[in-house]
Amino acid sequence: MTDLFVAVLLRDLKLASRRRIDTLLPLVFFGVALSLFPLGVGPERETLRLIAPGVVWVCALLASMLSVNQLFAGDLADGSLEQMLLAPQPAVALAAAKCAVHWILTGLPLLVATPLVAVLFDLSLPAFAALAFGLLLGTPILSLLGALGAALTLGLRSGGMLLILIVLPLATPALIFGTGAVGTVEAGLSASGHFSLLGALLIVTALGAPWATAAALRISTE
Amino acid sequence: MLHAAALAGQRGDRVLFEQLHVELAPGTVTWPRGRNGRGKTTLLRLLAGLATPLAGEIRVAGALERRSDPASRRGLLYIGHQNGLKDDLSASEALAFLMRLAGSRPAAAEIEGALERLGVHAKRHALVRTLSQGQRRRVALARLALLLATPLWLLDEPFDALDVDGIATLNELLGEHAERGGATLLTSHQALSLAQPVPQVLDLDHHASGHGRA
Numbered sequence: 001m002t003d004l005f006v007a008v009l010l011r012d013l014k015l016a017s018r019r020r021i022d023t024l025l026p027l028v029f030f031g032v033a034l035s036l037f038p039l040g041v042g043p044e045r046e047t048l049r050l051i052a053p054g055v056v057w058v059c060a061l062l063a064s065m066l067s068v069n070q071l072f073a074g075d076l077a078d079g080s081l082e083q084m085l086l087a088p089q090p091a092v093a094l095a096a097a098k099c100a101v102h103w104i105l106t107g108l109p110l111l112v113a114t115p116l117v118a119v120l121f122d123l124s125l126p127a128f129a130a131l132a133f134g135l136l137l138g139t140p141i142l143s144l145l146g147a148l149g150a151a152l153t154l155g156l157r158s159g160g161m162l163l164i165l166i167v168l169p170l171a172t173p174a175l176i177f178g179t180g181a182v183g184t185v186e187a188g189l190s191a192s193g194h195f196s197l198l199g200a201l202l203i204v205t206a207l208g209a210p211w212a213t214a215a216a217l218r219i220s221t222e
Numbered sequence: 223m224l225h226a227a228a229l230a231g232q233r234g235d236r237v238l239f240e241q242l243h244v245e246l247a248p249g250t251v252t253w254p255r256g257r258n259g260r261g262k263t264t265l266l267r268l269l270a271g272l273a274t275p276l277a278g279e280i281r282v283a284g285a286l287e288r289r290s291d292p293a294s295r296r297g298l299l300y301i302g303h304q305n306g307l308k309d310d311l312s313a314s315e316a317l318a319f320l321m322r323l324a325g326s327r328p329a330a331a332e333i334e335g336a337l338e339r340l341g342v343h344a345k346r347h348a349l350v351r352t353l354s355q356g357q358r359r360r361v362a363l364a365r366l367a368l369l370l371a372t373p374l375w376l377l378d379e380p381f382d383a384l385d386v387d388g389i390a391t392l393n394e395l396l397g398e399h400a401e402r403g404g405a406t407l408l409t410s411h412q413a414l415s416l417a418q419p420v421p422q423v424l425d426l427d428h429h430a431s432g433h434g435r436a
Contacts, residue, residue: 007322011308018310079304082272087323088296222273 004089008097016105022070026063027109031116033059038120045122052121053131053182057175060110060135061142065164067106068146071098072154072217085221095213099140099147107139130185134178137198141174144209151216174201223248223405224269224374229278230431231264237276237431238264244424246374246405251396251419254409256426262409263303263378265426269407270300270376282374299324299369300376305362309351313342313361316350320365328368336367340391355383366395375399377408389415 016023037055041047075081084094114135118128149167153159181194224246231238238261246252254262267273269280271287280287282298307316314333321328328336337343340360345353353361363380375396381389393416396406400419414421 003325004323007319011311011319014315015308015310074308077304078308079302079306080308082300082302082304083306083320083323086270086272086295086298086300088292088325090292 001089001093004084004087004093005097005100008084008094009100012097012101013104016101023105026067026106027113029066030059030063030110030113033062034117034120048121049123049127049186052117052123052127053134053179055121056114056117056131056135057138057178060139061168061171061175063110064102064106064139064142064146065167068102068143068150068167069160069163071102071147071150072220073150076154076221081217081221085217091214091217092210095147095151095210095217099143099210099213102147103140103143107135107143110139111135124186127182127186130182130191131178133195134181134198137195137202138174138178141198141202141205142171144205145170148209148213148216151213151220154217154220174198177201224280224282224407226269226275226280227278229265229268229280230276231261231268231273232276233261233264239426239429240277240431242278242426242429244269244407246407248373248403248405249400249419250405251400251416251421252405252407252424253414253421254407254424254426256430258411260426260430262426266300266302266376266378266407266409270298271295272300296325297372298374298376299365299372301362301365301378301380303378303382305358307350307358307361310349312347312349313337313353313357314346317361317364320362321368324365324369324372326369332368333364336364337361339367339395340364341387356385356388359383360388363392363395366392366399370399370402373404375404375406375408377406379409379411381410381412393417 034055037051038048041051072081075084085091111132114128114132117123117131123131145167149163152166153163156162177194177197181191184191184194224244226242226244229242229244230240242265254265256262264273268275306320311319314337317333317337318328334343334346337346340363342357342360342364345357350358350361359382366375380392384392396416397418399406
């Protein structure tokens with residue numbers, strides 16, 4: 001089982017390193033979208049500080065959705081997906097590997113880019129720390145749910161739109177608790193409640209989503 | 223080796239064949255024949271465990287084949303109409319990945335040997351995107367020169383895009399597989415030039431859904 005996981009993970013990372021433009025797209029989108037807000041809303045520090053968590057989370061969510069579309073589509077088109085599903089190992093390893101790849105290529109770069117947010121939106125250090133920690137817990141949830149949505153809509157003609165309709169409602173709890181954590185820290189309170197809920201969400205999604213993704217992949221390829 | 227009884231397959235809402243019995247015995251090559259759209263590929267996908275039959279059961283080496291059970295797929299090699307090679311990998315990397323999926327880790331020399339056997343050794347470092355259709359087919363088929371211990375081969379149009387030379391190599395590989403006691407089921411829209419073993423024809427037109435009623 002770990003063999004399939006490692007094989008798919010390494011292959012996808014190698015493929016990503018050979019298609020650098022495609023790989024960097026979510027990060028570029030995240031950076032550009034974020035920098036547009038201070039320009040559009042105006043430079044009032046108070047307003048920016050107020051909207052920062054929400055803006056960052058929405059941009060992270062959209063950046064995740066941007067790249068998740070292609071998670072299985074290429075493998076379906078060239079027949080690799082069939083071969084991976086035929087491997088004499090559980091398909092859940094394949095689903096988990098794809099989620100991990102998506103997080104490494106989308107979630108992790110966004111996390112690394114968050115200091116930029118602190119500068120753009122004039123966040124205090126505790127607020128920035130709360131935002132970054134929330135994203136650390138929240139972006140894997142987005143990858144897990146995104147992979148599930150991508151598997152469910154695989155091979156459909158208007159799959160992209162459907163994917164967003166499926167995933168966005170499921171991702172709202174993460175969005176609410178992630179932004180809420182920053183708000184409580186700025187109000188001088190402890191955000192541990194928010195983080196506990198985010199952590200619980202992450203555990204539940206990590207335990208359920210890969211199995212659902214594997215089942216969806218089998219149905220989509222039938 | 224593989225035994226399927228009273229099999230019925232469908233594509234979309236249409237039932238393609240019913241009451242089909244398939245018996246793949248060691249040392250044989252089976253060739254399902256039928257007009258376009260009769261369900262040759264569907265049959266192959268059913269036997270490979272990529273789709274669920276409408277009715278009937280499939281037994282591989284006596285054990286019931288189930289889609290959710292990965293262990294039931296051991297000992298079975300399926301090469302579909304698509305080659306399953308990634309455009310951005312080199313020919314040898316793509317082959318190594320496919321081998322790893324099958325649970326085998328051949329040494330670099332073995333990979334090169336297989337590519338040489340199929341006549342694409344010179345292209346081993348070339349990216350798959352730069353290969354021609356025939357060369358890609360050869361890289362995908364190179365697994366046949368490596369997975370010698372896999373008793374059951376299911377090949378969908380393996381002769382597609384191959385030149386005379388490639389067809390001869392594939393015939394050799396199929397002959398050797400039969401000699402080892404392996405079973406093969408392959409589709410081909412052209413007449414087979416395989417001399418040994420003589421392919422057994424499986425007539426799908428005869429099992430077409432609604433046969434004799436129209």
